[in-house]
Amino acid sequence: MNVGLKWLRDYVDFDLNAGELARRLTESLTETEVVESPSAAVAGVVAARVVTVEPHPDAEKLTVCVVDWGDGSGPVVCGAPNVRPNMITALAPPGATIAGGRAIGEQTIRGRRSHGMLVSGAELGLAGDAAGILDLEPSTTPGTDVREVLGLDEEVIDLDVQPNRPDCLGIIGVAREVAVAVGSQLRLPPIELREEGGDVAGMAAIELENVTDCPRYIARVVTGLTVGPSPAWLRSRLASVGVRSISNIVDVTNFVMLEYGHPIHAFDYDTLADARIVVRRARAGETLVTLDGVERKLDPSHLLICDGRGPIALAGVMGGGETEVGEGTTNVLLECAWFDPVVVRRGATSLGLRTDASHRFERGVDPDAMPGVAARACALMAELGGGTVARGSLDEGPGRAPERTVTLRLGKLRSMLAPGPPRDGVVAKLEALGFDVAFEGDDGDTLAVRVPSFRSDVTLEADLIEEVARTHGYDAVPPEVPFHPLTASTDTEHAGRNDVRETMIRLGFYEILTSSFMARKAAVDFAGFGLEGEPIELANPVNKETPLLRTSIVPAVLDVVRRNVNVGERDVRVFEIGKAFGRTGDGHSERWMLAGALTGAAERPSWGGAARDVDFFDGKGVLEVLAEALDVDSPESACYDGPILEGRSSARLLIGGRSVGRFGMLASDVAEEWDLPEAVFVFELDLAELGIGNGASRGFAGLSRYPKVRRDLALVVDDGTPAGDVTTEIEGAGEALLAGVEVFDVYRGKQLPAEKKSLGLTLTYMSMERTLTDDEVDAAQKRIVRRLVDRFGASLRE
Amino acid sequence: MERLRELRDEAVAAFESAVSAAALESARVRHLGRKSEINQVSRGLKDLAEDERRAVGRAVNELKNELGALLAAAGDRIARAGASSGPGLDLTLPGRRPWVGRKHPVTRTFERLEGIFRTLGFEVALGPHVEDEFHNFEALNMPADHPARDMHDTFYIEGGKLLRTHTSPVQIRVMQSRPPPIRIIAPGRAYRNETPDASHASEFYQLEGLYVDRDVRIGELKGVLTKFLHELYGEDVGIRFRPGFFPFTEPSVEVDVECRICEGKGCSVCKGTGWVELLGAGMVDPRVFQAVGYDPDEVTGYAFGLGVDRIHMMMSGVDDIRLYHENDLRFLRQV
Incomplete structure (x- = not known):
């Protein structure tokens, strides 16, 4: 909401400049800024009278004028279509500056000397008005600075008016707040309405189909008007807040709306069929051409103003073209109405037509101010258009502001604002804001506060506390740092996810955060990953390419890999901890997932020779170390031959038989389709299934004071025998002294028969009680080897 | 005599700045070798008048002795540097770095x-x-x-x-x-x-x-x-x-x-x-x-x-x- 300071001073006195006022209102009402005016650079432009207009001898579209600028006169070449003798316009003489900082000099145009130029409103930074040169009031004295004439010196502030304060969408409402902020008095405009015409009751009739949609409708009629330009004071008021001047009558409706915050509308009375106003819902299929020339298709959600024939305006949103006030208009029917906020909001939203009027009606207008608003507008129209106001008004509908008294307990106020202002200060602020305050009970500590009709937002004691708090100033509330007992409880899953993140960082992965939205193709391609079940569909996606909630994070992770490879990164190790979503029966589920990818070199590039590219075991190792660091059961891998992953080198991750996720090398056809490097390892785990953050600990098993003994074993087995089966067999052999087994070598080659491989194993033995002897270790090792020979047909390699 | 002082300064600078045995050897050849200017001065002594020959001869000998000592010191310096780091070890090469990750x-x-x-x-x-x-x-x-x-x-x-x-x-x-x-x-x-x-x-x-x-x-x-x-x-x-x-x-x-x-x-x-x-x-x-x-x-x-x-x-x-x-x-x- 833009407010010109000069205009504001019509209603309240204050001794502050724009910056100071903006700061004060920011502290007491809402964020307020000083508006930088596009006219700020204008200097030296003066009012001037056009004396004669002659065609330019060498240019068809130009004229050569003799212009009188008060203390001199001279020729000016002009191209405006509206230039005419005797008009008062604006001259930018040599040395002047116009909007945008453009300096004007003496010039010669097509061979004729021009003493500067005649300027349009746009050239002075005013809204609109680029078509012709300025047409100033005939009474303006040539030579007067146009800054003064047009009010360009007006300082303007912009208030961020919140949805609960429609009263501040009018300058009077802002002036009331200024008065409270600076300790001054609000001055309401005088309304000098002379009703000298006939009785309005004989001139028009109003019919409300439904008083819920339109609780109150006031109409007045003004006759014998002459539509013409507005006087300078009105144009400069409107210009100061960026509203274009149209005509005296239309300008009055805008002026009064900006003054009171209540939108009003003027119809050309003579175009109204049967002189009737009907407020009703649109019928399916009805149309209306609005003032902006667009034909609007209507349905029963739209509220209309109709005449005896059909729709003439979209109630509370925009008027229609047919009944618009124009040059030939002499009689006007003025509408001042109260429309239901929700109906206006839905209608305006469905048509994509948010206007100054709908903005205000949506937030609620003051029904009790309506008679005054209508009278003010008619008085101004009669004054500026030379018309006669008909006697009385048509006033339909029962809508009035509800009487509302809210109790304010000063004890409550003080407990919240501690210490809070004294009682007299509370009462004074509330009264200055327009509330009536009475005392309830005997203790003088309970106030009965009557809420004025323009403050429909105040319904609870808390609302009154806010009024006191903000006008009193939040600076006055002393900050307290209370002592709170520390909370013991912590979200263990949240903490568990933090552990996962820390571990991945330590493993050299960058954390990424990607979109929760997913493309349809990705959902199909990556159906094997993430959550089971159908993806959830957005009703109104912001990007039509990604209309689904992601069932898996993997597609987004691969997008990140590609993006980085495309800008020249070779080694990409990234992960995300985020939510995936899926449909489950009638409902939906969302689960925390860990997804990631690695590609490029297996080790960080160094001078010791190029490292090999990552393979399946680099990725698998990451997941194993993750499990180790998180102290969850070491996962088992199972073969996974679903889509996307290369069947030979991909697996399902199982813990205790439950599937926790998938991992493996991306299938080459997928890598190609996604424009990814050849070797990319991807993984996705369900963090809840992983069992992180369950607080379980293995417990302390004690430390042995005796040394470990190692024995290596080279075991020849069939090539198809999984190493995991061999180590499981060894661990399950029931040898009490065996502390661990590691695979240190896998060999196939010419020293071995075909279809055979050699596994190099290190077995570790340890006792908690004593130093082991070679004999007992050899015996245990022998028993294990025998077991392996029996189970796998293994032999020891010589 | 003036020229001898210049030759001395050039040789000292070359010995002190040599960072390897090979570099020191080439400096030696240039400044003290058979074809070096100092050696040419020695060989030209016989053509000088006796007074002059004695004075210049002494100066050249002193210079050769001094440079010989400096050469030996530079050789020691280079040898020490080599011994403390082993053959072929270049400490200025970057270390082998593990991967490092970062939170968003x-x-x-x-x-x-x-x-x-x-x-x-x-x-x-x-x-x-x-x-x-x-x-x-x-x-x-x-x-x-x-x-x-x-x-x-x-x-x-x-x-x-x-x-x-x-x-x-x-x-x-x-x-x-x-x-x-x-x-x-x-x-x-x-x-x-x-x-x-x-x-x-x-x-x-x-x-x-x-x-x-x-x-x-x-x-x-x-x-x-x-x-x-x-x-x-x-x-x-x-x-x-x-x-x-x-x-x-x-x-x-x-x-x-x-x-x-x-x-x-x-x-x-x-x-x-x-x-x-x-x-x-x-x-x-x-x-x-x-x-x-x-x-x-x-x-x-x-x-x-x-x-x-x-x-x-x-x-x-x-x-x-x-x-x-x-x-x-x-x-x-x-x-």
Whole structure:
């Protein structure tokens, strides 16, 4: 909401400049800024009278004028279509500056000397008005600075008016707040309405189909008007807040709306069929051409103003073209109405037509101010258009502001604002804001506060506390740092996810955060990953390419890999901890997932020779170390031959038989389709299934004071025998002294028969009680080897 | 004689700057070798007059002795350097570096904020991203068709569900689940149906706070948020509490901090005001307590919320919020 300071001073006195006022209102009402005016650079432009207009001898579209600028006169070449003798316009003489900082000099145009130029409103930074040169009031004295004439010196502030304060969408409402902020008095405009015409009751009739949609409708009629330009004071008021001047009558409706915050509308009375106003819902299929020339298709959600024939305006949103006030208009029917906020909001939203009027009606207008608003507008129209106001008004509908008294307990106020202002200060602020305050009970500590009709937002004691708090100033509330007992409880899953993140960082992965939205193709391609079940569909996606909630994070992770490879990164190790979503029966589920990818070199590039590219075991190792660091059961891998992953080198991750996720090398056809490097390892785990953050600990098993003994074993087995089966067999052999087994070598080659491989194993033995002897270790090792020979047909390699 | 002094200085400089045995050897050949100028001077002695021959001869011998000693010292120096590092070892080569990872800047900011609020006694609470009208809007005093919803362009999904437009529904869920006192923060992702640009993202990050107890004062809200901002920006940062509007708090305040870019003088980041809006806050609206079944006459409380990505932008000078979603490693390494 833009407010010109000069205009504001019509209603309240204050001794502050724009910056100071903006700061004060920011502290007491809402964020307020000083508006930088596009006219700020204008200097030296003066009012001037056009004396004669002659065609330019060498240019068809130009004229050569003799212009009188008060203390001199001279020729000016002009191209405006509206230039005419005797008009008062604006001259930018040599040395002047116009909007945008453009300096004007003496010039010669097509061979004729021009003493500067005649300027349009746009050239002075005013809204609109680029078509012709300025047409100033005939009474303006040539030579007067146009800054003064047009009010360009007006300082303007912009208030961020919140949805609960429609009263501040009018300058009077802002002036009331200024008065409270600076300790001054609000001055309401005088309304000098002379009703000298006939009785309005004989001139028009109003019919409300439904008083819920339109609780109150006031109409007045003004006759014998002459539509013409507005006087300078009105144009400069409107210009100061960026509203274009149209005509005296239309300008009055805008002026009064900006003054009171209540939108009003003027119809050309003579175009109204049967002189009737009907407020009703649109019928399916009805149309209306609005003032902006667009034909609007209507349905029963739209509220209309109709005449005896059909729709003439979209109630509370925009008027229609047919009944618009124009040059030939002499009689006007003025509408001042109260429309239901929700109906206006839905209608305006469905048509994509948010206007100054709908903005205000949506937030609620003051029904009790309506008679005054209508009278003010008619008085101004009669004054500026030379018309006669008909006697009385048509006033339909029962809508009035509800009487509302809210109790304010000063004890409550003080407990919240501690210490809070004294009682007299509370009462004074509330009264200055327009509330009536009475005392309830005997203790003088309970106030009965009557809420004025323009403050429909105040319904609870808390609302009154806010009024006191903000006008009193939040600076006055002393900050307290209370002592709170520390909370013991912590979200263990949240903490568990933090552990996962820390571990991945330590493993050299960058954390990424990607979109929760997913493309349809990705959902199909990556159906094997993430959550089971159908993806959830957005009703109104912001990007039509990604209309689904992601069932898996993997597609987004691969997008990140590609993006980085495309800008020249070779080694990409990234992960995300985020939510995936899926449909489950009638409902939906969302689960925390860990997804990631690695590609490029297996080790960080160094001078010791190029490292090999990552393979399946680099990725698998990451997941194993993750499990180790998180102290969850070491996962088992199972073969996974679903889509996307290369069947030979991909697996399902199982813990205790439950599937926790998938991992493996991306299938080459997928890598190609996604424009990814050849070797990319991807993984996705369900963090809840992983069992992180369950607080379980293995417990302390004690430390042995005796040394470990190692024995290596080279075991020849069939090539198809999984190493995991061999180590499981060894661990399950029931040898009490065996502390661990590691695979240190896998060999196939010419020293071995075909279809055979050699596994190099290190077995570790340890006792908690004593130093082991070679004999007992050899015996245990022998028993294990025998077991392996029996189970796998293994032999020891010589 | 003058020339001898010059030859001496050249030779000394060459010996001292030699870094390898090979370099020293070539310096020796150049300055003391058979074809060196000094040697030519020696050989030319016989052509000189006797007086002169004696004087120059002595000078040349002294010079040769001196340079010989310097040569030996330089040889020792080079040999010592070689011995202490072994043959062929170049200490200036970079070390073998393990991979190193990094958290996303949004995560780091969350951790920082959570850490501060934990020390102030707040616990972490989380809620679903897929929400319903009741928790996201109605219980927060934002009925359908309320103009305040203009600021909450919402993503809807089937069954009337929606993606939460803020982290505030977590307040509602926590209050529904247990009685006061409650002191939580709710970090997480929120969604708004806005076309992304440099300062708007359709997915963004918030941190919500809620404290509910008996007789909670606005001064406590000020105190806790002041403490928080002091932890974040230092004790000397300017802080301003001013009126605001949120449907679920009454009174509502906005909290500004002094612009870190211009230190309050006014710049483009703070639009010349010297202040940057950082938090929205207020006393919980009694209608919110009613919606969750609390008695508004019995309990009071405060709530606050802030944009986590925005806080990081302000601290780091990142000027495009979309960078946080692109996950360009060059960005993640920098910020």
